[in-house]
Amino acid sequence: MSFHALLAATVALASPAPSEPxxxxxxxxxxxxxxxxxxxxxxxxxxxxxxxxxxxxxxxxLPLATDVYIPQAQLAGVAGRLRQQGIESVxxxxxxxxxxxxxGAFPGSINIRPEIMAGLMEDVFASLEAAGFREVYCLTGHxxxxxxxxxxxxxxxxxxxxLRVRFLAPTVLADRLGLTGPTIVRVELPTKSPAFPDLHAGEDETSAMLAIRPETVRTDIARRLPPAELDPERLARWRTGGEEARRITPxxxxxDPARADARRGRERHEAIVEALTRALTESRAGRGSTPRP
Ligand SMILES: [Zn+2]
Structure with missing residues (x-):
């Protein structure tokens, strides 16, 4: 990342729409x-x-931390539902x-080497195990x-x-990336409403943010954005990343972020929380038996 890009990222990180600091x-x-x-x-x-x-x-x-806010809010919902079932969580x-x-070519996209992240995660897991925990459930918003x-x-x-560690992986994501094995807990998410690929900062994520962190959404800007639709060929090239992705979606x-709606965002959030909770509790119920590959 160039100094200019790093500076721009730093400024963006330091000055979001302030909320409960x-x-x-x-x-x-x-x-x-x-x-x-x-x-x-x-x-x-x-x-x-x-x-x-x-x-x-x-x-x-949308703010740079969108993919952090969303899964964190989902897990807060999961924790609440688990509590109702008498299951304690941290x-x-x-x-x-x-x-x-x-x-990664955009300012604000901080790119960490996979081996660094994996090593950090493993150290966190080891610390949790040393503290006496026996089960960990991971979720990604990214x-x-x-x-x-x-x-x-x-x-x-x-x-x-x-340590018993599980990855709560939406079926659509697990299937696209071929994630299999006993540590993958497949989660059937409710279907999305958008008609065409709504993959990044589109209607779905903007609706979710309107539901959980509305003060961070630049709604006046979102309402004016034209839809950005990618056909399968351009989508495949977008996924190759870097400058190519930035060229395709400057x-x-x-x-289609302009179509975002807070009510739909709330409904979908609740449905996702329910799906995650169900997948997690079913996974726990299967503890000790041989997990389905
Ligand atoms: Zn995102």
Whole structure:
């Protein structure tokens, strides 16, 4: 990344539409617990929830942390539903130094080497195990193939080392990337409403952000954005990433953000929370038996 791009990214990081400043960072996460409280939760058999996102450009209308906010909000919903079922959980602060292969050429997309991220994840898993936790469930809000494969591999290694670690992977994503094996928990997500590929900072993600963090959405800009539709051939080239992706989508989004709607975002959020909770509890129910490959 050039100095200019780094500077632009830094400015963007330092000046989002301000909201609940410092309190929001660790709200509802293990970052607010004392070590005594954390240890007691581990001894009671609490499961650990971890959202893994990335700082990534999301068009001119959404913040760089979009892929962090969304899975974190989903896991907050999952934690609430688990609590209703008498299942205790501890949510880690979200991870946001992700791998940005596809949009890595944009300012604000921080690109971490996969081996660095995987190593960091494995160290986190080892620390959790040392603290007494037995089960960890990971979720990603960032669907860059290199990022997802990094999570899948780190989860697989940590699980093989003894801690029970699972990756809550939407079926559409797992099938596209060929993710299989006992550590993959397939999650059937509700179908999206958009008619054409709405892959990045489009109607779906903008609606989600209007539902969970409306103060961070530049709605006046979003309403004026023309739809960016990619046919399969251009989509395949977009996925090769870097400068090619930036050339194909200079504004940084794929989909139709102007059609975003907070109510649809809330409905879909609730449906996703329900699907994640069901997949997680079914996975737990299968503990000890041989998982389906
Ligand atoms: Zn995103």
């Amino acid at each position: 410092a309190a929001a960072l660790f709200a509802g996460t293990a970052g607010e617990l004392s070590h005594v409280e954390l240890s007691a939760a581990a001894q009671r058999g609490a499961v650990v929830l971890w959202a893994l996102g990335a700082l990534e450009q999301h068009g001119p209308h 949510t880690l602060p979200p991870y946001f130094w992700g791998v940005n292969h596809v949009t 669907w860059d193939a290199a990022h997802v494969r990094t999570i899948s591999e780190a989860v697989r290694r940590a699980d093989a080392a003894g 504004d940084g989004y794929v989909g």
